[in-house]
Amino acid sequence: MRYVKLPRENTYAFLERLKEWGKLYAPVKISEKFYDFREIDDVRKVEFHYNRTIMPPKKFFFPPREKLFEFTVSRAEYRETLEDVEPFVVFGIHSCDIFGLKILDTVYLDEFPDKYYRVRREKGIIVGISCMPDEYCFCNLRETDFADDGFDLFLHELPDGWLVRVGTPTGHRIVDRNIKLFEEVSTEDICNFREFENKRSKAFKYHEDWSNLRYLLELEMEHPMWEEQADICLACGNCNLTCPTCRCYEVQDIVNLDGDTGYRERRWDSCQLRSHGLVAGGHNFRPTKKARFMNRYLCKNAYNEKLGISYCVGCGRCTYFCPAGISFVRNLRTIMGLEEKSCPPEVSDEIPKRGFAYAAGVRGDGL
Known part of the structure; x- marks a missing residue:
């Protein structure tokens, strides 16, 4: 896997560059307590430190309401209305929600793929981000607290930026086209990454075996x-x-x-x-x-x-x-x-x- 560092001062520039790959969606604060994924015009409204959004990111791939086809009874005919889905980027997805999409893939991309779901998965770009758990989080017990795949890029917080894991060819292309925004990962960055993950692991409320x-x-x-x-x-x-x-x-x-x-x-x-x-x-x-x-x-x-x-x-x-x-x-x-x-x-x-x-x-x- 490829690793690069995104300095904190380049974060908003990076978000602006993501818009070149499609419509950008990211978590924003919509009330005193709640967050949700919304389309982003001003990248400075993006929330990097949130625990959960109201609606999961599955809504971009499996919409709450979706037209399948139009019909005419007298002619006994129908016309499919599969949307011409434009490329889009979903930034700031947590590891647990990435696993949620992977679970949906096992259902809708099996031996009989759902073409409505598939076209959105093919057009969507996933950028994950690390998080600190609160008292409601228990992804550690579900073994979904660290995603190995299912993303194009994944950002892990460092004191002065982000350690970025590159997960797909699309992720490589995004980095390569914006290589001036990134740096090599240093030994200090690796130490900070390790400390953050250890701190995050200890922050979970429950540490028990749920296998049975x-x-x-x-x-x-x-x-x-x-x-x-x-x-x-x-x-x-x-x-x-x-x-x-x-x-x-x-x-x-x-x-x-x-x-x-x-x-x-x-x-x-x-x-x-x-x-x-x-x-x-x-x-x-x-x-x-x-x-x-x-x-x-x-x-x-x-x-x-x-x-x-x-x-x-x-x-x-x-x-x-x-x-x-x-x-x-x-x-x-x-x-x-x-x-x-x-x-x-x-x-x-x-x-x-x-x-x-x-x-x-x-x-x-x-x-």
Whole structure:
């Protein structure tokens, strides 16, 4: 891998040069507490030290709402409306969100690639940046705190600039065309990089082994935590909408006033909504809020075989933005026996009840 140094005084000049590669998006502060990725006109508004954005960067590759094709009923024909996507640059993506995109790649770029997603991935340039965790971060437990690939460039903070890792041929071209902005990495820079990473590693709130978590979740489906937390849950879907790896969508046909023409669009869906499990005949394979709540925990902690990690990257958004104050990490630690009152007073020995059928809402008790 190639390493170069970007001096701090050249940072804004570098951001300006990135605009030559496409429309530039980066994190900006949008309120007293919140940040989000927005299009950048003034590079001095870019926030380098932030913990998380409201919406994950997946929105640039898998839009919340997307037109698939237009149709005419009388002619029984349709016309694809695949957008002519212009090149763009997303600057300031954290390691956990880079892993989030890699997880989406395993879904939408498998043996049957999603062409709408693929064209955006091909046109998008990823520039990552290092960060310091807060109390909501647990990417270290998910092994997503340091990205080896999935980026064109990655900036690690130094006292007087940035150590830059070059990850792709596009990254090499960006550096080569702006080589006067960069310097060679010195021994002092390497020492500072090491110190920053060590400091960052110690800053995480939790340091534990979660390797058996997905099994405990299946074994503890009778745990009282599920009922208690499902009662608190508002079933608003906010956790899904802010998650960098949630990938469910619904498809709807929108008919124009003439009753003959229209278009089909897909938009993000949430497994926490009652309508998500609704199928033909009015049947719902996940009818209760508790069943939907449990399903999300099983889904996020399932094993992605291609990457060897879970579908949760530890960004902390679902907890930070939950209007009901539900802590995803605390609930998982409860199941693992790391929180007080982790075990119920009486443990059921009815093993046949435990399993995915329970989470799928087979019992259907309560709302």
